[in-house]
Amino acid sequence: xxxxxxxxxxxxxxxxxxxxxxxxxxxxxxxxxxxxxxxxxxxxxxxxxxxxxxxxxxxxxxxxxxxxxxxxxxxxxxxxxxxxxxxxxxxxxxxxxxxxxxxxxxxxxxxxxxxxxxxxxxxxxxxxxxxxxxxxxxxxxxxxxxxxxxxxxxxxxxxxxxxxxxxxxxxxxxxxxxxxxxxxxxxxxxxxxxxxxxxxxxxxxx
Numbered sequence: 001x002x003x004x005x006x007x008x009x010x011x012x013x014x015x016x017x018x019x020x021x022x023x024x025x026x027x028x029x030x031x032x033x034x035x036x037x038x039x040x041x042x043x044x045x046x047x048x049x050x051x052x053x054x055x056x057x058x059x060x061x062x063x064x065x066x067x068x069x070x071x072x073x074x075x076x077x078x079x080x081x082x083x084x085x086x087x088x089x090x091x092x093x094x095x096x097x098x099x100x101x102x103x104x105x106x107x108x109x110x111x112x113x114x115x116x117x118x119x120x121x122x123x124x125x126x127x128x129x130x131x132x133x134x135x136x137x138x139x140x141x142x143x144x145x146x147x148x149x150x151x152x153x154x155x156x157x158x159x160x161x162x163x164x165x166x167x168x169x170x171x172x173x174x175x176x177x178x179x180x181x182x183x184x185x186x187x188x189x190x191x192x193x194x195x196x197x198x199x200x201x202x203x204x205x206x
Contacts, residue, residue, distance in 0.1 A: 002052075002055045002058045002059065002135075003058075003059040003060075003061060003131070004052045004055075004058060004059070004060055004061065005060075005061045005062075005063065005068075006044060006045065006048050006049065006052065006060055006061070006062055006063070007044075007045070007062070007063045007064075008030070008042040008043065008044050008062045008063065008064045009027070009042060009043050009044075009064075010040070010041070010042055010064060010065065011029060011041040011042050011043050014041070019086075019087070022043050023046070023084070023086065026045060026046050026047065027043040027044065027045060027046060028043060028044050028045075028046045028049055028085045028086070028087065028088060029041070029042075029043055029086075029087050029088075030042050030043065030044050030087065030088045030089070030090055031087075031088075031089050031090065032062070032069060032071055032090045032091075032092055033089070033090075033091065033092065034091045034092035034093070035092055035094075037092065040064065040069075042062070042064060044062070044088070046084075046085055049085060049088070050085060053073065053076065053085075055135065056103070056104055056135050056136065057072070057073075057101055057103065057133040057134075057135070058073065059071070059072060059093070059130065059131065059133075060072070060073065060090065062090070069092055070092070070093050070094065070095065070130070070131075071090035071091060071092055071093065072090065072091045072093050072099060072101070072130065072133075073088060073089075073090060073091075074089045074090060074091045075088070075089040076088050076089075093130040094130065095130065095131050096129060096130075096131075097129070097130050098127050098128060098129055098130070099127070099128065099129075099130045099133075100125055100126070100127050100164055101125070101126065101128065101133055102123040102124065102125050103123055103124060103125075103126055103128075103133065103134055103135075103136060103137055104122055104123050104135075104136040104137070105121070105122060105123060105124055105136065105137050105138075105139050105155055105171055106136050106137070106138050106139070107119075107138070107139050107140075107141050107172060108138055108139075108140060108141065109140045109141040109142035109143075109144075110141070110142060111141040111142070111143070111144035111145075111174055112144060112145045112146050112174060114146050114176075114177060115144075115145070115146030115147070115174035115175055115176060115177065116174070116175045116176075116177060117141075117172060117173075117174055117175075118172065118173045118174070118175055119171070119172055120149075120170040120171060120172060120173055121152075121165075121169055121170065121171050124137070124152045124155060124163065124164075124165040124169065124171065125163075125164040125165045126157065126161050126162060126163055126164055126165075127161070127162040127164050128160065128161045128162070129160060132160065134158060134161070137155045137156070137157065138155075138156070139154060139155050139156075139171060139172065140156075141172065141174075144172075144174050145174065146174050146175070146176040146177070147174065147175075147176050148173075148174055149170045149171075149172065149173040149174070150170075150171055150172050150173075151167060151168050151169060151170055151171060152165045152166065152167055152168070152169040152171060153167035153168070154171070155171065
């Protein structure tokens with residue numbers, strides 16, 4: 001997994017006004033918490049942080065006043081329209097410590113092309129060492145037939161990784177293609193033909 005070093009600055013001003021000024025200056029307000037320690041309020045450079053967060057479950061080694069703190073992004077707040085980073089919560093972690101995280105699941109392999117593949121859950125939760133979090137897992141779809149599903153328990157996990165999600169959590173489902181549209185197309189002309197004599201009979205009665 002990726003581990004990126006970034007420099008943080010201790011934050012002394014709080015409130016909406018202070019946060020707005022920080023963002024104008026190209027900084028993102030952040031909080032580091034965990035291990036029973038007092039939360040640290042800092043700011044991080046928005047550009048560097050944005051690049052780092054493009055990687056899944058990235059570890060951020062933050063330099064604060066000459067001291068390094070290893071952290072894992074926990075909650076990221078973005079502007080609903082502009083998608084600009086507005087705030088981030090970080091969890092302090094230690095090397096060798098195990099953490100519970102959600103890891104994306106990618107798929108590979110040929111499945112039954114008569115079905116429609118649905119990704120029901122894009123991630124599964126696992127327990128893993130903080131410095132060894134996989135970027136993603138791979139789920140093999142080879143032989144998956146229409147109407148079948150694959151579950152969290154079907155995802156191959158590397159050694160040292162423990163599944164936390166319910167093993168029966170559906171990850172992907174291969175739906176059967178509906179034939180309803182084709183049936184309507186065949187039945188409709190017959191229905192129209194039956195309706196024609198009835199309409200003629202009504203005219204005669206009139």
